[in-house]
Amino acid sequence: MDSIRVALPSGGWWEIKPQPTWADRKKLAKLGTGADPLMAVDAMLVGYTCAWSFSEAVTQDTMDGRENRDVEAVLTRMLKEYQFADIAADSKKA
Secondary structure: OOOEEEEOOOOOEEEEOOOOOHHHHHHHHHHOOOOOHHHHHHHHHHHHEEEEOOOOOOOHHHHHOOOHHHHHHHHHHHHHHOOHHHHHHHHHHO
């Protein structure tokens, strides 16, 4: 599977999946509509990241240490690439 490389304001890069897999969508749907929205965003960021230019492994803890502007750049690209309305519909079915 190819990935999408996002150039970060800090000078690094962050690669994301080109589209969520069915398993990815099910994981988000299991969080349900009543879940903390930040929990869903965190799960999405960790789960949809293929690689990044930082030396640490991709985990929730290391992601929390990233600069806001880098995370915002990745989320902006995800919004452009992914069909979140479909994912939201899946979570209502769960």
